[in-house]
Amino acid sequence: MGATLNELLFAVCATFSIFHLAQAQNQQGFISLDCGLPTNESPYNAPLTNLTYISDTGFIHGGKTGTIQKDLETRFLKPYRSLRYFPNGIRNCYNLSVTQDTKYLIRTVFLYGNYDGLNTSPRFDLYLGPNLWTTVDVKISGIGVAEEIIHITRSNILEICVVKTGTSTPLISAIELRPLQYDTYIARTGSLKFVDRIYFSNSEKIVRYPEDIYDRVWVPFLPLDWTEINTTRNVVDSYKDYNPPQNVIKTAAIPTISNESSMTYSWTLDTTDDETYAFLYFADIQDVPDNETREFDIIANGKVEYDPYSPLKFEVETLFNRVPVKCEGGVCRVQLSRTRKSTLPPLINALEIFKVIEFPQSETNQDDVIAMKNIRATYKFSRISWQGDPCVPKQYVWTGLRCNVIDVSTPPRIVALDLSSGGLSGVIPPSIRNLTQLQELDLSNNNLTGEVPEFLAEIKSLMVISLSGNKLRGPIPQALLKKEKEGLKLNLDRYLKECKSCKQKFPVAAVVAASVSSVAIIIIVLVLIFIFKRKKPSISKVKRPSLEMKNRRFTYLEVKEMTNNFQVVLGKGGFGVVCQGFLNNEQVAVKVLSQSSTQGYKEFKTEVELLLRVHHVNLVSLIGYCDEGNDLALIYEFMENGNLKEHLSGKRRGSALNWSSRLKIAIESALGIEYLHIGCKPPMVHRDVKSTNILLGQTFEAKLADFGLSRSFLVGSKTHVSTDVAGTFGYLDPEYYQKNWLTEKSDVYSFGIVLLEIITGQPVIEQSREKSYIVEWAKSMLAKGDIESIMDPNLNREYDTGSSWKALELAMSCINPSSAERPNMTRVAHELNECLEIYDNSSKTRSQDANSTNSMGHSISCISDTPSAR
Numbered sequence: 030m031g032a033t034l035n036e037l038l039f040a041v042c043a044t045f046s047i048f049h050l051a052q053a054q055n056q057q058g059f060i061s062l063d064c065g066l067p068t069n070e071s072p073y074n075a076p077l078t079n080l081t082y083i084s085d086t087g088f089i090h091g092g093k094t095g096t097i098q099k100d101l102e103t104r105f106l107k108p109y110r111s112l113r114y115f116p117n118g119i120r121n122c123y124n125l126s127v128t129q130d131t132k133y134l135i136r137t138v139f140l141y142g143n144y145d146g147l148n149t150s151p152r153f154d155l156y157l158g159p160n161l162w163t164t165v166d167v168k169i170s171g172i173g174v175a176e177e178i179i180h181i182t183r184s185n186i187l188e189i190c191v192v193k194t195g196t197s198t199p200l201i202s203a204i205e206l207r208p209l210q211y212d213t214y215i216a217r218t219g220s221l222k223f224v225d226r227i228y229f230s231n232s233e234k235i236v237r238y239p240e241d242i243y244d245r246v247w248v249p250f251l252p253l254d255w256t257e258i259n260t261t262r263n264v265v266d267s268y269k270d271y272n273p274p275q276n277v278i279k280t281a282a283i284p285t286i287s288n289e290s291s292m293t294y295s296w297t298l299d300t301t302d303d304e305t306y307a308f309l310y311f312a313d314i315q316d317v318p319d320n321e322t323r324e325f326d327i328i329a330n331g332k333v334e335y336d337p338y339s340p341l342k343f344e345v346e347t348l349f350n351r352v353p354v355k356c357e358g359g360v361c362r363v364q365l366s367r368t369r370k371s372t373l374p375p376l377i378n379a380l381e382i383f384k385v386i387e388f389p390q391s392e393t394n395q396d397d398v399i400a401m402k403n404i405r406a407t408y409k410f411s412r413i414s415w416q417g418d419p420c421v422p423k424q425y426v427w428t429g430l431r432c433n434v435i436d437v438s439t440p441p442r443i444v445a446l447d448l449s450s451g452g453l454s455g456v457i458p459p460s461i462r463n464l465t466q467l468q469e470l471d472l473s474n475n476n477l478t479g480e481v482p483e484f485l486a487e488i489k490s491l492m493v494i495s496l497s498g499n500k501l502r503g504p505i506p507q508a509l510l511k512k513e514k515e516g517l518k519l520n521l522d523r524y525l526k527e528c529k530s531c532k533q534k535f536p537v538a539a540v541v542a543a544s545v546s547s548v549a550i551i552i553i554v555l556v557l558i559f560i561f562k563r564k565k566p567s568i569s570k571v572k573r574p575s576l577e578m579k580n581r582r583f584t585y586l587e588v589k590e591m592t593n594n595f596q597v598v599l600g601k602g603g604f605g606v607v608c609q610g611f612l613n614n615e616q617v618a619v620k621v622l623s624q625s626s627t628q629g630y631k632e633f634k635t636e637v638e639l640l641l642r643v644h645h646v647n648l649v650s651l652i653g654y655c656d657e658g659n660d661l662a663l664i665y666e667f668m669e670n671g672n673l674k675e676h677l678s679g680k681r682r683g684s685a686l687n688w689s690s691r692l693k694i695a696i697e698s699a700l701g702i703e704y705l706h707i708g709c710k711p712p713m714v715h716r717d718v719k720s721t722n723i724l725l726g727q728t729f730e731a732k733l734a735d736f737g738l739s740r741s742f743l744v745g746s747k748t749h750v751s752t753d754v755a756g757t758f759g760y761l762d763p764e765y766y767q768k769n770w771l772t773e774k775s776d777v778y779s780f781g782i783v784l785l786e787i788i789t790g791q792p793v794i795e796q797s798r799e800k801s802y803i804v805e806w807a808k809s810m811l812a813k814g815d816i817e818s819i820m821d822p823n824l825n826r827e828y829d830t831g832s833s834w835k836a837l838e839l840a841m842s843c844i845n846p847s848s849a850e851r852p853n854m855t856r857v858a859h860e861l862n863e864c865l866e867i868y869d870n871s872s873k874t875r876s877q878d879a880n881s882t883n884s885m886g887h888s889i890s891c892i893s894d895t896p897s898a899r
Contacts, residue, residue, distance in 0.1 A: 056081060058208035059244070060125060064201045065094035065111035075107050078238050082108050085204070088123045091115065091413060095200075097142025101172075109140045109173070114200040115191060118413040120156070120425045122190035123204060129185045130860060132211050134243060137189065138203040139165050140173035151197035156190040158183075159421040160388035163222075164194075173202070177223035178386060179214045184395055190417045192425070207244045212831015212867055213270050214308070214383075217352060221306060221383035225296055228310075228379035229282035231257050240274040247277050247379065255282040255292065258376075260314040265344040270831075271308070273379060278312050278345050281378040291325075291366040292375050296382050297359055303384045304353030305361055310379040311340040311348065323373035328364040330356055337368045340376060353385050393420040393432070394440040396463050401427070401443070403460035408453050419443065433466065439849055445469040449495065457482050457501075466490050473520065474498035481505055486512050495520040581653035585660040592619050600672075610664065617652060618668065622661035633661045645708065647701030649724060649734040668732060670725035673698075673783070677720060677790050677821075685823035689872075690729055691787045692836070692865040697731035698723050699861055702780060703854035705733075706773040714771055718779035719760045720786050759793035759802070764848050774848035780857065781843025788837055790821030804844055811841070832868035835860065 063071070063082040071084035092113040096102075102110050115121040127133065141151060150168035154161060155176060165174050187206075191199035214221055227250040228236070238244035251257055259280045266272060284292055298305060313323055326336040327348070340346065354361070361382075365375035392398070401419050404410075412428055420432035420441035431445035443464050453475035461470065462484040468491060477499040485494060486508035494509075497520050505521075513519045588610075589595065597609035599618060610619040622633060637654050644650075655662040673694060675681045686694070705713040715722075715736065722735045762778035765771055782793060785803050793803045800806035810819045816833055817826065839860045845851050852860070 055242075058128070058131075058206075060127075060204065060206035061108070062088060062123070062204040063108045063111060064203055065096070065113040067094070073107070077106070078244075080108075080238055080244070082203075085113060085123065088125060089113065089121065090411070090416060091117060091121055095144040097140060097144050098146075101142045105140065105142075109138050109202045110142075112140060112142075112144055112200050112202045114144070114198050115193070116198050118193075118416070120190050120192045120414070120417050121199065122156075122188045122417040123201075125187045125189065125204070125206065127182045127185060127187045127206065128208070129182055130856075130863065132179065132181050132209045132214065133187075134177065134179055134205075134207040134209055134245065135187075135189075136175060136177040136203075136205040136207075137201060138173065138175045138205075139167060139200060140202040141167045141200065142172060144200070145198075149197060151200060152195060153197065153199035154192040154194050156188075156192055156417070157388060158188050158190075158392050159390045159418040162386070162388075165191075165199075178220050179209065179216075179223075179383065180220040180388075183392060186398075188417050205244065209243055210270050210831070210867075211835060211863060212829070214306075215349075215351060215831075215834065216306060216383075216385060219385045219387040222386040224298070224305070224382040224384055226379075226381045228277040228280060229255065229257065229377060230259070230280040232280070234276065236274050236276050240276055242272055245381075247274065251282060252294075254285050254289075256285045257281070258283055258315055260316075260343070262314070262343055264312045264314060267344060268347075271310075271347045273310050273345055273347075277379050278310060279314060281312070281314055281376050283374045283376050287374065289374060291364055292377065293362055293364045294377075294380065295360060295362045298356060298361065298384055299359070301357070301359045302355065303359065304355055306350055306353055306383045306385070307361075307363060308347055308349040308381040308383075309363070309377060310345060311338075311376070312345040312378055313340040313342050313376060314378070315373075315376075317373065321372050322370060323376060324368045324371040325375040326366045326368060328366055329354065330362055337370070345378070389437040390421055391438055391440045393418050394442050396465065397441075397443045400460045400463035401430075403463075404448075404458055407455070407458045407460065408448075408451070410451075431469070438847075442466040444490075445471075447471040448475070449498075450474040453477055455479075457485075459484060461485070462487055464488065469493040471495040472499065477501055481509065483508055485509060491517060493518045493520070497522045583653050583655045583662070583664065585655055585657045585662070588619060588621070588655045588660075588662045588664075591617065591664075592621075595619075595621065609667075612652065612664065616667040616669075618665045620663040620665065633663070637663065645701060645704040647697045647730075647732050648704065649732045665734070668724035668734075669727045670729055672721045673723040673725060673731070674720035674786070676725070677786055678792070679823075685790075685821070686729075688824055688828040688832070689865065689868060692832070692861060692868065694723065694725065694729065694731040695784060695787055695836075696858055696861045696865065698733060698783070699780065699854055699858040701731070701733035702776050703858055706776070706854050712773065714773055715776050715779075716771070717757055717760075718776050718783060719757050720783050723783065762848065763846055772848055773853070774851045777843050777851045777854060777857065778848070780854070781840050781851075784836065784840035784843060788821065788833065788840060789819055790823055807837075807841070811837075829868045829871040832864045832871065835867065836864045839864070 059080070061080050061082045062085040063073075064085040066082070066084040068084045068086050071086075072081050074081055092115045094111065094113055096111050097105070097109075135157075137155065139151075150166070150171070152164065152166045152168065155163050155165050157178070157180065162178065163176055165176065167174055189204060191201055193199055226245060226247055228247050229251055230249040231251045232249045234249060236247040241247065257280055261279075264275060264278045266278075282292070296305075307329075309327075317323075322339070324337045324339045326333050327338055328334065329350070334350070335348065338348075356362075363380075365377060367373075367375055398419060401415075405415055414425070414428045417425060419427045419430055420434060420443065423432075423434060426432060429447040429451075430443055431447075432441045433444045434441040444466055445468060446461070446464065447469075449471045450473075453472065454477065456479035457472065457477060459482070461467070465488060467488050470485070470491060470493070473495040475498065477496075479501065480503070481496065481501055483506035485491065486506060491512075494517065499522070501522070505519075509517070509519065583591075591610040591612050592608040593610075595606070595608045598606050599609055600607045605620065605622045608619045608621060610617045633656075637651065649668070650666045651663060652666060653664040655664075670676070671681060676686050679685070702715060702718060705715055715733065717735055718733070722733060724732050724734050726732065760779040760782045762775040765775040765778075782803065785791070785807055786793065789803070789807065791798075791803050791806065795801055795803075795806075798806055800809050807819065816830060816837075819837065820826075820828060820833055839852070839857065843851055843857065
């Protein structure tokens with residue numbers, strides 16, 4: 030076995046001094062905290078690594094600082110000599126600003142070093158946000174422990190917490206975060222907890238930054254029956270993703286006995302239920318004659334997983350399992366077994382071992398978290414319990430809070446806030462209004478001043494407000510008094526109670542002016558009523574509500590003229606036909622309601638009124654309309670390249686859309702939907718997102734169309750709108766279909782189906798397929814884990830594996846049966862942008878041949894049951 034991370038603490042410091050310092054690399058995105066470092070010594074560049082460390086002072090509330098025992102200092106690198114320990118409080122948390130949805134290597138170091146002279150070994154828990162990461166037990170190594178995971182951040186804040194579990198005092202020496210490429214270290218679920226990282230050599234050199242650009246720590250190791258080989262030649266890294274250091278990949282191991290037919294490496298997991306991933310690095314670094322062959326099978330736990338395999342000459346390749354593997358008895362084995370054809374023994378350069386670690390508990394709703402942090406900042410609270418996640422774990426909930434914790438997958442919400450007798454002064458902070466599910470608010474017995482704010486009435490869920498024992502003044506907002514009549518319990522001081530009916534005093538001049546104005550207004554209203562009654566048509570003539578619009582209104586004759594009597598039909602739908610037209614010599618699209626239309630005036634009116642008030646580059650623009658008796662028409666901007674489905678199905682002549690174009694269309698469509706959800710007032714749900722409703726302009730810019738079924742939805746206490754089911758079969762949200770509950774997540778589901786069409790090129794419903802529905806088909810193909818069988822063959826393998834896997838995962842998250850588990854459209858657009866960035870970056874570094882000949886890149890299933898998406 031290779032060195033553990035606990036041994037690494039010693040090895041890094043004891044032998045790193047002989048590591049040759051490579052040219053400095055870019056530290057962009059790195060976070061390096063020297064815990065306990067005095068602020069006047071921050072920042073500094075660490076010897077040997079040249080990494081820039083800063084003091085942890087601005088990232089933690091509380092704790093005391095110390096340094097390890099003097100006689101131990103020379104054994105360890107500078108960042109690990111100081112420490113912060115926490116004699117007070119149960120949970121103490123670091124608050125780090127990170128980039129959301131980014132994959133990080135996160136390393137924490139706990140070096141006891143007898144800093145307190147007590148020769149005790151602390152034991153405590155380590156949390157990542159609301160989830161238990163591990164138990165830190167220094168007694169195991171005697172001096173210190175290091176813990177490392179690879180984790181994708183869920184928000185732009187990452188909290189690392191130490192939690193006291195017994196009598197010993199928690200401590201921490203360093204926190205190190207290193208961003209990784211998103212399409213590396215792929216795990217189907219959860220995060221990856223470090224088990225081993227070694228390169229096969231009898232050297233004593235520890236390799237890390239700057240030679241390893243991700244600051245992974247590589248420890249040398251060579252089994253007794255293995256022999257090291259090495260080269261001075263440079264080893265090519267064509268893929269530039271895992272980026273193993275040259276000093277790691279320039280060495281390798283072969284069996285000591287030349288005719289030995291196999292090599293076996295094993296590792297032990299904590300329990301038999303643990304699941305593991307292995308990343309194996311291969312490069313044939315021996316100069317051998319051309320007639321010699323090195324070929325071997327890769328066998329995992331007795332099962333042949335890849336046969337045969339030949340490492341590339343002086344070029345590194347990384348093989349790993351896409352599906353986590355359980356090992357019988359918790360002991361895992363990878364065997365490299367020479368084939369009969371091979372004249373040379375097996376070879377391996379390096380490996381990394383991880384096990385799966387799940388972080389199931391969702392963080393508290395981010396709006397609630399931000400509101401509480403603003404309240405804490407406003408009143409300069411120093412409550413020691415107000416650290417980490419406000420609501421979870423339940424045993425560490427912030428003092429004064431009560432939360433609604435439904436299940437681990439649903440973000441908890443704050444429902445009660447008790448700040449009574451807290452020594453508060455100043456006004457009631459507006460941040461409270463963002464606690465939108467608050468039911469009880471107690472601010473009694475403080476020194477609050479100012480008026481009772483009206484925004485408290487905006488919190489629709491509030492049932493109890495206690496404001497007594499403060500210095501607040503009236504009048505009480507009418508909105509609050511109205512809510513009190515509806516059942517709100519309002520606890521007030523005597524003065525405020527009396528002031529319920531008090532009124533503001535106005536100067537006499539203002540009263541007179543108001544009276545004169547009132548009389549004038551009454552006269553004007555009476556005149557308008559008189560005129561209106563004279564002009565009002567009879568009831569029998571009023572067939573429907575009028576459309577109030579500023580856009581140009583056309584007569585039916587004008588519509589016939591601009592379409593040349595509806596000569597060229599561009600398409601048909603539930604509304605009617607779409608015809609080609611010309612207006613002022615500019616091409617337009619004219620949607621004409623047919624008499625047999627399944628959609629009527631209601632949908633027509635909905636679409637027109639929505640397009641009058643929404644303006645976004647990714648929504649089709651309305652130029653005008655015709656509303657003349659039974660003749661209804663809408664005039665839109667013309668989209669030269671038709672709809673998305675035509676291009677995916679091959680109905681449009683010309684070459685198929687490439688992967689980059691597909692991603693851009695998906696991003697622009699997502700931004701259009703996002704605008705409906707959060708940019709409109711009130712927000713809107715489209716209800717009919719599908720590939721035929723995504724139109725493409727001259728340069729293939731995407732715009733969302735057909736808003737006849739759109740509905741507004743409420744925000745705040747209501748989570749859905751009850752409505753009759755409408756939409757297109759195959760794209761319908763199953764939750765919406767079953768419950769008639771409409772939310773913006775219904776659009777997310779429909780968009781997920783569109784994304785599957787974009788990725789696979791498959792029809793949504795295809796009876797000739799074994800799985801006729803695209804969702805079921807995609808799930809069955811995912812179980813096989815072969816990206817090539819899922820991707821649209823019209824792409825001719827010209828796509829990036831990491832980008833396509835990420836897009837596929839995103840599509841599957843959008844079609845989650847539970848709407849609460851689906852991302853919002855902001856998240857969707859963000860992740861699609863990342864897919865495009867991954868593809869663009871890979872295009873710069875990988876040749877077209879590499880992409881077309883091996884669509885799996887370097888990720889070959891070597892120890893898996895069934896490869897799958899991460």
